[in-house]
Amino acid sequence: MIQSAFLQKVGYEGQSITFKDLPVLLKKMAYTFPFENRSVLNKQSYALNQEGLKQHLLEDNRGGLCYDLNPLLYYVLKEAGLSVQLLQGTVYNKEADTWAIDGTHVAIMLKHHNERFLIDAGFGVNLPLQPVPFTGDWVEGPSMRFRVKAEETEKGTHLLQLDKGDGAETGYAFTLNEVDESVLAQMRHEIYENEFSPFNKRPLASKLTPTGRVIVTEDHVTTHEHEEVSKKPLPIPFEDYVKKLIP
16 A cells, blocks of 8 residues: 555645645645655665555655656556556757657656546656646646647657746657556666766756755755745755755
């Protein structure tokens, strides 16, 4: 049983999860688990199944990357009786104007009343905090809008697009093919070992907060609080600071 342990961890007061509860649940999850790469830098091995993720994230007080956070949520929603499956995608790097490592993002598709929605709790601080419909309609996130667009690309049949105020840009492309634990393990292997991985070189953590977000590197912490931005030297070692971000 993973649902009760997860709900207790994120401070969710309800005893069950329905579709209408998802915005509240996604916010609580985002405010609990940082997106962080300590396990990558340590090349830590753990099972990417329900029990392994329960141990790693809930009991050992870790954050993680997409292949940690979204599968954890997937197992919770599945236990709650919702119709969910894991999807594979490829992130688009806007700054480099190129695709990142092929197939190294995972998200969730949820079906509700014959409608499809994308759910993502593992895309850094770019989180909608609510289901994004496959209708192409924009939904409002904390600091940007999101939509799912059906579009054939070399990396998939659909796009998650963001609008940070300058128009639509691609977050990632994805297919609708369901993936399993073996695919998650391959994603993790690429993130751990591939020379082009952005996560295996230096410490990085980020987390949404009710009033903004915090981004931590090996030597600085940057806090976005409402409209104010503060960048300061990291006062304690990275590992200790990230531990403090987790309730």
